[in-house]
Amino acid sequence: MTAHAKPPTNDLEAFWMPFTPNKAFKADPRLVERAEGMFYYTPDHRAILDATSGLWCVNAGHCRPQIVEAIQRQAARMGYATSFNLGHPKAFELASRLAQLLPGDLDHVFFTNSGSESVDTALKIALAYHKARGKGSKTRFIGRERGYHGVGFGGISVGGIVGNRKQYGALLPGVDHLPHTHDPARNAFSKGQPEHGGEGFANALEAIVGLHDASTIAAVIVEPVAGSTGVLVPPKGYLEQLRAICDRHDILLIFDEVITGFGRLGAPFAAEFFGVQPDMITMAKGLTNAAVPMGAVGVRGGIYDTLMGDGAAGIELFHGYTYSGHPLACAAGLATLDLYRDEGLFERAAALASGFEAVVHGLRDAPHVVDIRNLGLMAAVELAPRPGAVGARAQEAFHRAFDEGLLIRVTGDTIAFSPSLIADPAHIEEMMATTRKVLETID
Ligand SMILES: Cc1ncc(COP(=O)(O)O)c(C=O)c1O
DSSP: OOGGGSOOOOSSOSOOOTTSOHHHHHHSOOOOOEEEBTEEEOTTOOEEEESSHHHHTOTTOBTOHHHHHHHHHHHHHOSOOOOSSOOOHHHHHHHHHHHHHSSTTEEEEEEESSHHHHHHHHHHHHHHHHHHTTOTTOOEEEEETTOOOOSSHHHHHHOOOHHHHTTSTTOSSSEEEEOOOOOHHHHTTOSSSOSSOHHHHHHHHHHHHHHHOGGGEEEEEEOSSBOTTTOBOOOTTHHHHHHHHHHHTTOEEEEEOTTTTTTTTSSSSHHHHHTOOOSEEEEOGGGGTTSSOOEEEEEEHHHHHHHHOSSOOSOSSOOOOTTTTOHHHHHHHHHHHHHHHHTTHHHHHHHHHHHHHHHHHGGGGSTTEEEEEEETTEEEEEEOOBTTBTTHHHHHHHHHHHHTTEEOEEETTEEEEOOOTTOOHHHHHHHHHHHHHHHHHOO
């Protein structure tokens, strides 16, 4: 049969869905077709309260008119221009605005289209930087167990989520991993940053440096708060200690802020929230309120300057994407930054955080709950796994919650909450009340 002879179908089969059990989903699909503010709407007009900001990304709420209109205007004016040897004003404007928002001397921005591409870009910049300063032997990367850095080969190599790695062979060579920081024996039910283990977990980096020698290590990459693995908040002192060790050994520190950027913790970036300055920040998601795909890497001036060099004026970094600085994404990004500023959404998140913490920890006595963790507007409620069926209980909770009009996110047996920064306390109460009801009805 030729392609032309195929009958038109729309039977759910053709779309190979990402990170989804396709057969199970297609047997029992859940669809949404409209969104506004804190809610999705199903094709039969049921409202679904979104407790996950889409996928940690719609930080300013769904379908905000200012962003929609900015995209519409840009689409009509100029839908595309390359950023290779050509420029358009909004890409420069957005980069300048981001440079202002980024902490310290992170004052240059490389545009990508996703978090995964941002991570690969940052890793490549780290290698190119060391090579440019005559330290080409610094090629190793250090990630962390349970880390999530997207799905490119760089990201899964430095990442530490087994399921994302085991199907894909040997990955990048020369990568090592820090231990994860989850220590429920000492830190279960911590409110905010856990008390115990910070120095010890960070000092594992010294052991790794001892094993490989600093002259072989390019960069350490961590999520300041590990998100996708189920919200692991860094113990007190941990990030500070990582920074000190990286400084001691001339190793770059990359914060992957794809989730923590743009107000999730009540500050523009986690780096500012924790008072720890990384050498690069990877971002995506909240950058455009997820209305158009876009990612970026914020880079310290010294790194940029080193790569610019003082020699011939050729291409300094052989890297880029057809859609780097895409005009629609830039328009969405500028409108999103305006909205964050004009509505004081980062401050709003900071103000909501303690109430959010109290309400989430109110689930402590709900059935199956073995741990609760939170920081800013991100939280996790971990359930005891069913014997021999890890993840099944949380998956059932996810389905029941959807039936009850609530969208949650689950990984393993952990339920994650990351409401939009426009949430009202009443929305947060409703999220937890529905979650309690669901936990009370599943075995
Ligand atoms: C910390 C982190 N890095 C990278 C990514 C990958 O982003 P994307 O799915 O846009 O490629 C994610 C996605 O959740 C993330 O949480």
